[in-house]
Amino acid sequence: MSGEPATRASPDALLALAKKEGRGHLKIFLGAAPGVGKTYAMLAAARSEIAGGRNVVVGLVETHGRRETDQMLDGFEVLARKPIVYRNQVMHEFDLDAARARKPGLLLVDEYAHTNVPGSRHPKRWQDIDELLRAGIDVWTTLNIQHLESLNDVVQKISKVRVRETVPDKVFDQADEVVLVDFPPDELLKRLAEGKVYVQDTAARAVENFFKPQNLTALRELAMRRAAERVDASLIERMQAQAIDGPWAAGERILACIGPDPVSPTVVRTAKRLADLMDAPWIAVTVERPGASLNSAARQRLDEVMKLAESLGAETQTLTGADLPAELLRFAKFENVTQIVVGRSRGGFFSELLRRSLPYELVRRTQDIAIHLVTRESDVSEPASGWLLHNRSPLRPLPFVYATLTVAAALAVSKVLTELMPIPNLSMVFMLSVLVSAINFGVWPAIYASVLSFFIYNFFFIPPLYNFTIAEPYELLALVIFLVVAIVTSAMAGRVRDQARVSAGRVRAMRRLYEFTRRLSGLATRDGIAEGAAGEIHASLARPVVVLLAEGDGLALTAAWPPEDALDTATMTAARWAYNHAEPAGADTGTLPIIPWYFVPLRIGDKALGVIGVAKDKDTPPLDSEARTLLDTLSEQTAAALERAALASEMVSARTATETERVRNTLLASVSHDFRTPLSSILGAATSLLSYGDKIGAAAKTDLLGQIKQETEGLDEMVRNLLAITRIDSGALELRRDWIDLREIVERVASAARRRSAPQRIDITMPPDLPLVRADAALAEQAIGNVVANAIVHTSKETHIVIDAQSGLSDITVRVTDNGPGIGSDILPHVFNRFVRGNGADDVHDGGEGTGLGLAIARGIMEAHGGSITVDSPVEGQPGARFVMVFPREDGAT
Known part of the structure; x- marks a missing residue:
C-alpha cells in the first residue's frame, strides 16, 4: 500500500479521534510496584481539580490501611460500595450503576486491573471503566506495570511470580494520559520496613518474594520504558491527526528498505540489530513501481526477505510509487521514522558510474533522518541488484515490433499529407505514433518509437532528403526539441498507462473481494460457507483449496475444490498445527515445510474456527506476497462469515430454548390445574368405595365406578393430546397412512361423545358413496374428535351439532357446525393457537379437556396430512360456529 502524504491528516488517526468524541477522558497513574504512591498522587491531583471547581467523586479507592491515603480521602464524596454474595460471603465491589446515575465530571476508580467478584456485570474493572468512558464520564485510575499483559512473562522472569490480574495493552494504549509515579527502590x-505499605508480617513476606532491590529496579525501568513508548505513540497520533510534518525524535523508529537484491537480507539483519540496540520498533518496506513486475525468481527472493523481516519482529509494508526515494521519504515522515537502513551492492567502476544511487538520493532529499548504508561486494553469479532494477519489467521484442509499425503508419500518413500542410506540422503525426506506443506498449517501446521517429522524420522530410545531413541549424534545433518532447511525452504517457493499469488491478481486486463477501453473506450454514469459500479461493489463486473446520477437539474436512475426500496424516498434522498455534504451516513456512499444502488459520479474535489450505506441488511456484495477502484477506472474510453463521445459529437456538421453556412453563401451569380436577374426582370416588363399600348399594357403586372410568378416559385423552403436541413440535409426528372411510371415523367420534353423556344432539349427514381417503385413522379421529369436543364444551345442552361431509375432485371436506353462541371476534383469529382458552360457554375452549391444545393439535394433524382446517363464526348470518376440515384424497403431505 502507499504511504499517506505527510501533509495530509491520516484518515485512521482522524477516525480514532472521531471515535473518542463523546467518550470520557482516561488518565492512568502508572507505577512500578505497590506502595510507590499512585493512589496518593491521584487523590492529590484530584484535590487540585476540586479547587478548580470540578465535580469530583470517588467511585472506589483502596487505602490498604495506609494512614496518609486515608487522610487524603477526607472531603471527597465517596460512592457506597455494592454488596455481592459469593460463596456465602458478602463482598463489596464498585457500584457501576450508582456511578453512571451520579455521572460526575471526574470519577476516581482505583486498581484498573482488579478482577470483579463473579456475578458482577463485567469480569474486570477495566471493563467497568470502559463503560463509564463510553457514557462520557472522565475517569482516573491506577495501575502497576506488572499488570500489563505484554509484560506478564517478563515480570514473571524478574520476580518469579505469575501475575494473574492483567490489562490488555490495547486498553492501556487507549488512555488519553499516562502519569508515571516514580519512587526510588531504596x-x-x-517505607515497606516502616509498615507504610503492608502490615509487618505481610511486609516481611513481600520483601522475601517480590520486593527485592533488583526486582524493583527492573520493574522501575520497565515502567519508565513503557511510559516513554506511550508518549511516543501519542505523539505520532497527534502528528498524523494534525498533519504535522515529521519526524520528531521523541523516540527512535527504524525503517529498512528491502528488495530482491542479495544485500537485502543483510539490510534486514542490520536493522534488527540497530532496533535491539536502541530498543526501537522497526518497519521493513519494499516499493513496487506501477505497471512493473518481477520474474518468479526475484519475487521468490523478495518474499524470502519479507519473511525474514517478519520472523525478526518487523512490521512489513509494500508501497507503490514510481519515484522510490520520494515514496520512501513520504512514508518515513508519515510513520515518524528517525533512521533508515538501505543497502547497496558494490560492483565495477562503470556499474557504479551508471547506476542511480538510492542512498545518495535519500541523503540529498532529507535533512531530518539518519541514513545507514549497508554495502556488499557484488557477485557475477548473483542477479543484478539495486533499486534501479527493482520491479523492472522484462523487455519483450513484440511491443517494439508494434512500435515500429506505428511509426511506419505515421510515415505513410505524413507522405499523404505532405502536399496539404507545412513540413513542421508533420511532426505532430509522429508525436501521435509515440503516444500510441506509450499508451499501448509502455515506456521503453515509446522511447524507442521517439528515437525512430527522430531519424525517419529527418531522413524523409528535412532537406536535403533521404540522408541524415541537416542543412540549417534551426532545423537541427527543431529536431532535438522534437526528440526531447517525444521522449518526455512517451515517459509521461507510459507512466499514466502504468498507473491506470495498477488502478484497474486494484479495482478488480476490490470487486473480487466484494463479490466474495457478498456471496458469503448469502450463505447461512457452516458447510455452505466453507464450500463457497473453497470455490472462490480456488478461482482467485488457481490452486486446489481445502477448508477444515473445528469439530469437537479436532478438525474435519468440510469443503474442497476440486472435491477431496481425505487428507493424509502428515497433512492433517500441519493443519492442526496451524489451527492450534494460529500461525501458517506447511509449504514455504518454517513449520513442516515438506507438506505440499500451505495452511492459514481461520480465527476471530482468540477464537479458532478452522484452517484453509492451498495446495503446492513441485511444479507450482510459491505463493508471492500479493497472493498471500489476498489469501489472508479472504480467510478473514471467511472467518467473519463463519462467526456470523455461528452467532445466527446460537440466536436461533437461544430463541428456540426460550420458546420451549415458555411453552413448558405454560403447559405445566395449564395441565397442573386440569389434571387436579379429574384426579380429585377419581380420588373421591375411590375413597368412597374403599371406606363405605359395604354400605353403598349396587347402583351407587356402579355410578362411582362409572365416574372413575369417565374421568380416567378424560385423563387418557388429555395425555394423548399432550403427546400429540409434543410430536408436532419436535417434527416426530409419523403418519401411518391407509385407505380409510371418514364415515366410520365420524361415527366413532359421535359414539364416544354420547358415551360421555354429551347433552347436545349430534346429527351426522354424510353421503353413502363418500370416497375413501388416504390418511392416518387414529390421528384423523383425534383431529375430528377435538373439534367435536370443542363444540360440546362450549355450547349449551339445547345446541344442535351437525357433522356433514362432501366430496370434491381431489379432497373431502368434513364440517362440524353448531348453532351455539359462536366465537367472539377477539378470539376468532387466534382460535388455533396453543393455550387459547375461553371463560365460559360464550367463548371457544378446545377439545383438549382444558389444556388449550385441542384445536392446535387438530391444525397440526391436518397440516401433516397436507390438508387444512378453518373456522367461520357466525355461520351464514346465524349464531354458531363452523369448523371446516379438508382431507386430500391422496398423499398430500408437504
Whole structure:
C-alpha cells in the first residue's frame, strides 16, 4: 500500500479521534510496584481539580490501611460500595450503576486491573471503566506495570511470580494520559520496613518474594520504558491527526528498505540489530513501481526477505510509487521514522558510474533522518541488484515490433499529407505514433518509437532528403526539441498507462473481494460457507483449496475444490498445527515445510474456527506476497462469515430454548390445574368405595365406578393430546397412512361423545358413496374428535351439532357446525393457537379437556396430512360456529 502524504491528516488517526468524541477522558497513574504512591498522587491531583471547581467523586479507592491515603480521602464524596454474595460471603465491589446515575465530571476508580467478584456485570474493572468512558464520564485510575499483559512473562522472569490480574495493552494504549509515579527502590523498601505499605508480617513476606532491590529496579525501568513508548505513540497520533510534518525524535523508529537484491537480507539483519540496540520498533518496506513486475525468481527472493523481516519482529509494508526515494521519504515522515537502513551492492567502476544511487538520493532529499548504508561486494553469479532494477519489467521484442509499425503508419500518413500542410506540422503525426506506443506498449517501446521517429522524420522530410545531413541549424534545433518532447511525452504517457493499469488491478481486486463477501453473506450454514469459500479461493489463486473446520477437539474436512475426500496424516498434522498455534504451516513456512499444502488459520479474535489450505506441488511456484495477502484477506472474510453463521445459529437456538421453556412453563401451569380436577374426582370416588363399600348399594357403586372410568378416559385423552403436541413440535409426528372411510371415523367420534353423556344432539349427514381417503385413522379421529369436543364444551345442552361431509375432485371436506353462541371476534383469529382458552360457554375452549391444545393439535394433524382446517363464526348470518376440515384424497403431505 502507499504511504499517506505527510501533509495530509491520516484518515485512521482522524477516525480514532472521531471515535473518542463523546467518550470520557482516561488518565492512568502508572507505577512500578505497590506502595510507590499512585493512589496518593491521584487523590492529590484530584484535590487540585476540586479547587478548580470540578465535580469530583470517588467511585472506589483502596487505602490498604495506609494512614496518609486515608487522610487524603477526607472531603471527597465517596460512592457506597455494592454488596455481592459469593460463596456465602458478602463482598463489596464498585457500584457501576450508582456511578453512571451520579455521572460526575471526574470519577476516581482505583486498581484498573482488579478482577470483579463473579456475578458482577463485567469480569474486570477495566471493563467497568470502559463503560463509564463510553457514557462520557472522565475517569482516573491506577495501575502497576506488572499488570500489563505484554509484560506478564517478563515480570514473571524478574520476580518469579505469575501475575494473574492483567490489562490488555490495547486498553492501556487507549488512555488519553499516562502519569508515571516514580519512587526510588531504596525509599520504597524503607517505607515497606516502616509498615507504610503492608502490615509487618505481610511486609516481611513481600520483601522475601517480590520486593527485592533488583526486582524493583527492573520493574522501575520497565515502567519508565513503557511510559516513554506511550508518549511516543501519542505523539505520532497527534502528528498524523494534525498533519504535522515529521519526524520528531521523541523516540527512535527504524525503517529498512528491502528488495530482491542479495544485500537485502543483510539490510534486514542490520536493522534488527540497530532496533535491539536502541530498543526501537522497526518497519521493513519494499516499493513496487506501477505497471512493473518481477520474474518468479526475484519475487521468490523478495518474499524470502519479507519473511525474514517478519520472523525478526518487523512490521512489513509494500508501497507503490514510481519515484522510490520520494515514496520512501513520504512514508518515513508519515510513520515518524528517525533512521533508515538501505543497502547497496558494490560492483565495477562503470556499474557504479551508471547506476542511480538510492542512498545518495535519500541523503540529498532529507535533512531530518539518519541514513545507514549497508554495502556488499557484488557477485557475477548473483542477479543484478539495486533499486534501479527493482520491479523492472522484462523487455519483450513484440511491443517494439508494434512500435515500429506505428511509426511506419505515421510515415505513410505524413507522405499523404505532405502536399496539404507545412513540413513542421508533420511532426505532430509522429508525436501521435509515440503516444500510441506509450499508451499501448509502455515506456521503453515509446522511447524507442521517439528515437525512430527522430531519424525517419529527418531522413524523409528535412532537406536535403533521404540522408541524415541537416542543412540549417534551426532545423537541427527543431529536431532535438522534437526528440526531447517525444521522449518526455512517451515517459509521461507510459507512466499514466502504468498507473491506470495498477488502478484497474486494484479495482478488480476490490470487486473480487466484494463479490466474495457478498456471496458469503448469502450463505447461512457452516458447510455452505466453507464450500463457497473453497470455490472462490480456488478461482482467485488457481490452486486446489481445502477448508477444515473445528469439530469437537479436532478438525474435519468440510469443503474442497476440486472435491477431496481425505487428507493424509502428515497433512492433517500441519493443519492442526496451524489451527492450534494460529500461525501458517506447511509449504514455504518454517513449520513442516515438506507438506505440499500451505495452511492459514481461520480465527476471530482468540477464537479458532478452522484452517484453509492451498495446495503446492513441485511444479507450482510459491505463493508471492500479493497472493498471500489476498489469501489472508479472504480467510478473514471467511472467518467473519463463519462467526456470523455461528452467532445466527446460537440466536436461533437461544430463541428456540426460550420458546420451549415458555411453552413448558405454560403447559405445566395449564395441565397442573386440569389434571387436579379429574384426579380429585377419581380420588373421591375411590375413597368412597374403599371406606363405605359395604354400605353403598349396587347402583351407587356402579355410578362411582362409572365416574372413575369417565374421568380416567378424560385423563387418557388429555395425555394423548399432550403427546400429540409434543410430536408436532419436535417434527416426530409419523403418519401411518391407509385407505380409510371418514364415515366410520365420524361415527366413532359421535359414539364416544354420547358415551360421555354429551347433552347436545349430534346429527351426522354424510353421503353413502363418500370416497375413501388416504390418511392416518387414529390421528384423523383425534383431529375430528377435538373439534367435536370443542363444540360440546362450549355450547349449551339445547345446541344442535351437525357433522356433514362432501366430496370434491381431489379432497373431502368434513364440517362440524353448531348453532351455539359462536366465537367472539377477539378470539376468532387466534382460535388455533396453543393455550387459547375461553371463560365460559360464550367463548371457544378446545377439545383438549382444558389444556388449550385441542384445536392446535387438530391444525397440526391436518397440516401433516397436507390438508387444512378453518373456522367461520357466525355461520351464514346465524349464531354458531363452523369448523371446516379438508382431507386430500391422496398423499398430500408437504
